[in-house]
Amino acid sequence: MPVVPRRHRGERRPPGRCTRCGVPRTTVRPALARSARRRHAVKQATPAAGAPTVADERLPSRSEDFAEWYNQLVLRAELADYAPVRGCMVVRPYGWALWENIQAALDRRFKATGHVNAGFPMFIPMSFLEKEREHVEGFSPELAVVTVAGGEELQEPLVVRPTSETIIGHMYAKWIKSHRDLPVLINLWNSVVRWEKRTKLFLRTAEFYWQEGHTAHATAEEGEAEARQMLEVYADFAENEAAVPVIKGRKSESEKFAGAVRSYTIEAMMGDTRALQSATSHDLGQNFARAFDIQYLDVSNTLQYCWTTSWGLSTRFVGAIIMVHGDDQGLVLPPRLAPYQVVVVPIYRTDEERAAVLAEVERVGRSLRDVRVRTDLRDGVTPGFKFNDWEMRGVPLRVEVGPRDVAQGTVTLARRDLPGREGKETVPRDAVPARVPELLSDIHASIYRRALRFREDHTVQPAGYAELAEAVQRGFALAWWCGDGACETRVKDETKATVRCIPFDQPGGSGRCIVCGRPATERAIFGRAY
RNA sequence: CGGGGCGUGGCGCAGUCCGGUAGCGCGCCUGCUUUGGGAGCAGGAGGUCCCCGGUUCGAGUCCGGGCGCCCCGACCA
Structure with missing residues (x-):
């Protein structure tokens, strides 16, 4: 079932098109929000008691609003939900x-x-944390401390382990x-x-x-x-x-x-x-x-x-x-970790078709012994809905079994990493046990390559500081760094990027620090981080 | 911690300016028709309007206080 994304009251709406009049949303300043709403009401002629809000069936696109895409995806794919305790x-x-x-x-x-x-x-005695100076300094601002237990004040507070x-x-x-x-x-x-x-x-x-x-x-x-x-x-x-x-x-x-x-x-x-x-x-x-x-x-x-x-x-x-x-359709889970590697979706109209299709679905399920298979037997939702639902949840491979397949002794396979026709193939029923593991392995390799390619396409080796400052807004920068914290701080203050790491894999040689120009023996990855 | 916004059925919101029967969409339940890319129609269930106090014949709406949440900035796996 499509889960309506939870958006807290007062939270900024994701940009996109207005569901009432199709006008592109901008980040409306709070002071203007109300008058903007009134404008829509006028255009809408008679929105008697509140204009309808179309349920968001699609996620916000990644390129439009990555943060909102992420939030909604986690909720709608049912990975996690907000707890009643703040931040949990x-x-x-x-x-x-x-x-x-x-x-x-x-x-x-x-x-x-x-x-x-x-x-x-x-629970850890507070005094333990204090034994290592840097350690306590690093963690003290974010400690949760228990001071009362069993109805009595504790002689020494207990820290909930960080x-x-x-x-x-x-x-x-x-x-x-x-x-x-x-x-x-x-x-x-x-x-x-x-x-x-x-x-x-x-x-x-x-x-x-x-x-x-x-x-x-x-x-x-x-x-x-x-x-x-x-x-x-x-x-x-x-x-x-x-x-x-x-x-x-x-x-x-x-x-x-x-x-x-x-x-x-x-x-x-x-x-x-x-x-x-x-x-x-x-x-x-x-x-x-x-x-x-x-x-x-x-x-x-x-x-x-x-x-x-x-x-x-x-x-x-x-x-x-x-x-x-993940993509605009939802999660894309790596096959080796996916809770369900394969989802089987039956398609039928009549009772006779239903019986034949379900028998075939059963057979397909049994033939995939070492694969984590989920069969979607839900009644009352259409196959199209199920396709989208499992795509949202990132299942790597979908098996469609319909009357046409039954008649031909085939099934249709659709891979999650290649949307639409491109990722679909029809194979003989007997080929399924061999083909599915192959495809899962292909999907793993393909999404890895895609992610690696993306990283490489967004990693530059800047020639100077200005170029570095520019580069970290759009990805990683690999640059010579003298190792001085002052240079690191300057980059952070001016660009919000930090030294992510000094890679083990060094090209060798030596150069001049991208920030201060002093001699440097190592290159570092600079980037904006979560 | 600073700045902003918001609390109304499960979710998203309207209603608040100007007090007078609590509404809309989605979801949910039931039935029939549907089903190869997010189905349609009909009927139905569901609300201490965040909390406390005040004004008033009457408060979702006005006033005072509190609580909570989200977003944006400084710290972090």
Whole structure:
């Protein structure tokens, strides 16, 4: 069923054409809004009691209003909804199914690299946060704190975890005594709370779901290797499961995690050319080990501080999938993560047709053993409605079975990434079990290529500062950077773009900083970010 | 935190200026006809008009106070 998009009262209308008179909407200044409405009423002759508002069947187009396109899509595809608590979201079953597939793909990889899962409490003593200076400074503005429990004022306030480094540190200090205890490789699947000022479904909510890996090692090299390894795991996941091309790199000092020695990131370009940090991995050095006394005796019986890491990927990644692949029809889900990879839509008029078609639909469903298939048997909505409905929800492949197909012993396949006729083909019924996996694989490759091409088409290597300032308004700029925070700040203040990362993949050589002209040895990606 | 806007059936809104039976569209329910790209007709259900107080014979509408939400700017996975 088409869900009427929820738009809050007073929220700015998306631009487009007026549903009453067809006049293009502009962003009407509040003071003018009322008189504009009156003008329409006059034109409309007799809008007795309120002019009708046509239900928005189509999304706002991405090019017209990307932010509104995103908001409505999340709601109408039933991925999530607004919770009654400010800034919080409810992840609906369809969105959660997508998240579960993300979890499964990552968890497999974590296990394969020797990690185990555990559960840690959501409450952390306030004093723990204060043990690492940078850490508390980074998080204190956005902490949710519990001061009363069981009807009594707590002697020490409890922080709702914004991340678990501190309580992990406390426990690791208890558990680790010897080099024989190392490494410790633990991952947590949980939710954390950061009281953000401005929130947006999936991208930035007060509470979000994620995984956080926490490891402890005997040497700096091992810790660093772990942080780098997990970044590779994320990149592999992003590209091979989600078909999201990413740039692997190091964060600048200012963008670094609070308490880390070095932070790594995978950055992806969204459909509006803005960057999204899609996962991060941190080499924490000995910062947390010193703050929490995580020490071990090495082979020569000397007490040493451990080297720790942490790394995470959150439900924000769902936002990345939406914004990288989605189009004006709705979601385009990567086949390997899609809750339903195939939707079967029966088409019939008469009862006899219905019986024959449903028998065939049943057979098709059974023939696709290792594919996640959903059969849409809803009565009372037309096939056309179902087509649009499942396109909104991003199902990669649609199987249409109608009387013509039954007569010919065929089915019609329609791929989500190629709209209209172009994506349709009719195949013999017996070819379906072989053809469907092929198509799913093709779709993955095709949406990956499209996203990569888009990023490349919107990435420039500016020759000078003016060109950089121009370039970051329309995408990424890859430019020499001296590494000085002052240069970074200037770019941010003047263009709103930040250093997204210093890519691992460097062209080599050396040059002059795009901002100050001093010698530079690395190039950085500049861009506007979410 | 600053600036702006808005609270009226599930959703989108009209009604507020000028107080007098609470309305429209969509959605929902039932029935019939439909169904290869967002179906049609008929009937029906559904509302403490954000909250509290005041003015008034009478408040969705006027006055005072509160709460909430959204959008735009400074901080963040």
